[in-house]
Amino acid sequence: MCPTENDLSTVRRTLHRADGDSGNSRVEQKERTRQRLIESALALIGAGSGYTALSLREITREAGLAPAAFYRHFRDLDELGLALVEMGGVTLRRLLREARRDGIPPTDMLRGSVQIYRRFVAERSEVFRFIAGARGGGSRAIRDAIRTEESHFASEMAQDLRTLGTLPELSSATLQMICGLVVTTMLNAASDILDLPDGHIQAEREMIENFVRQLRVVFLGAARWRDD
Amino acid sequence: MCPTENDLSTVRRTLHRADGDSGNSRVEQKERTRQRLIESALALIGAGSGYTALSLREITREAGLAPAAFYRHFRDLDELGLALVEMGGVTLRRLLREARRDGIPPTDMLRGSVQIYRRFVAERSEVFRFIAGARGGGSRAIRDAIRTEESHFASEMAQDLRTLGTLPELSSATLQMICGLVVTTMLNAASDILDLPDGHIQAEREMIENFVRQLRVVFLGAARWRDD
């Protein structure tokens, strides 16, 4: 009856979050299985099947849940897809952050950035697989969401170039246009890299080299650009 | 009863190929329904559903055939997909041919080419929808086939630039690399154009303008490029 008791136990549960992993409250548990669903979807994508080939039952099976449980977290597959898009967005943001933190190699800044990117694509390959697959394939809503995310990424990149003092005479609009070009080139390269027969490091080298050169062309053109 | 009668009718059918459409022989008939299957697939893609969402039964239904008839023409859906890729290839070749025939507008050759391209995308929208959708989404075999087709297209384009005398100081390898960049930019633009909410011609204008500017950056960079 004493009102403090329940408060205390609640608090205890809430505070114990340090040991075990990350909480036991009801909402936390729910959030955790939601994440489990998302990660199961990513795992399946990583295991080969494209996003469009994904089925609700497959995902819940992978997550160890009954099919009906899916509806407690997402209205339909597209909603799960949108969560994946968002996850793709944070991955890209992390990429930028990391590139910023590492600082740009003094001489060959382009090749350096590409190396970081290459590592990122390899490490979070499922995410890039998803984006590459759903960018043209998925439902309308998902394609739009991906486009939005790409655009945000391009803006952030333009902002970074600004702060870095690269291409100082270009207008913001032009910078944005150029970063858009860079982004599509990046995503296209990711898709190519992921489809490389593994082992053939020579083919990978060539592909990366081609990628670097394409970016060089873009920045060469950007430096030459005159707004009017 | 008279033996000539059958022969005559056969001959009549065979020779009459001029009127009606294109023949009645057994192989011709088969080829025609094969085409019907391909076009049904394209129609379904045009009507919204992505290539990966296509089903054998859906296609035969659209074509007015029993599901089992499909196997008389393709081993599985992927084989039909490869036929679609090839069709995409000839579409791109036609694009180049048409651009060549029309001749390049003296002053603004880039904007002119983009206009031709825009028209092509609009007219054969289903083909471009398919390519955009299957480029990242479809099965491994199909993605590879599309990549091959893109590469051929890039080569042919490089060849054209050579004959046209554009960028004369670039090596063939460099030219190929640059055309590769142009091709991915083109396909990306196609996918963007096709997703435009129709009616909004202002949005289309901006999108095309952005596309033109991106290509301008690429060619500006190409002109600046020095092989070493």
Add this chain to the structure above:
DNA sequence: TATTACAGTGAACATATGTTCACTGAAAGG
């Protein structure tokens, strides 16, 4: 402590799918 909210279950449903098989009818060819 008794009540409520609700994440997850398991069974059932209506529908779709790919693939098989023996078949039919008409064109092709000896």
Add this chain to the structure above:
DNA sequence: CCTTTCAGTGAACATATGTTCACTGTAATA
């Protein structure tokens, strides 16, 4: 003319899918 070939049929199959519903146990709450 008689036989062979073969594109297309229609029914059946095993399997998959999305969605529903009444349910159960347990955490939250009052």
